[in-house]
Amino acid sequence: MLSGRNGHRAVMHLAACLRTRGVPAIVETVMIVNISSHGARVLAHRHWQPHEQLVLSELIGDFHVDAEVVYCQRVEANQCAIGLKFATAVNVEWPAAGGSLGMRPRATVSKHEDV
Numbered sequence: 444m445l446s447g448r449n450g451h452r453a454v455m456h457l458a459a460c461l462r463t464r465g466v467p468a469i470v471e472t473v474m475i476v477n478i479s480s481h482g483a484r485v486l487a488h489r490h491w492q493p494h495e496q497l498v499l500s501e502l503i504g505d506f507h508v509d510a511e512v513v514y515c516q517r518v519e520a521n522q523c524a525i526g527l528k529f530a531t532a533v534n535v536e537w538p539a540a541g542g543s544l545g546m547r548p549r550a551t552v553s554k555h556e557d558v
Contacts, residue, residue: 460500461487461525464509472502473525482510482528490523491515499527508533 462470473485483499491497491512500507509530516524 458502459485460502461485461491462498462500464496464498473499475499476524480529480532480534482513482526485525485527486518487523487525488521490517491525497527499529 457475459473459475460470461473462468469489471487471489473487475483475485477484485499493512493514495512497510497512498507499510510527511530513526513528514524515526518524
C-alpha cells in the first residue's frame, strides 16, 4: 500500500502550538507525533476542518510555519489526529535534551551562488 509520502518522517512526542491566522486567533497546545520537512501529524483536542490555514509553532523558540489541515480524525472521545501540510519545506533538526524543535524554513540556493 502506498501512502503518498516520499520523505523521511520522524516519530516524536513534542508539545507545540497550533493557531489560526485570524483575529482573535484560536490557539491550542498540541502534541507533534511525527514530522517531516513537508508536514506533521499532531494530536489535538479541537476538531480542525480540512483546508483550514493554520500556523504551527514551537512553545519555546521562534520557529513557526504556515500549514494547511489535510485531515482531522477522531482517535478518542476528546482527541483528534490532525494531518498538516506545510506551505514551505523546512529543515528539521531533532530536539536535543531540553532543546527546542529547531526547525527553520528551508533556505533556497540560487544557481548563481557558490556553495
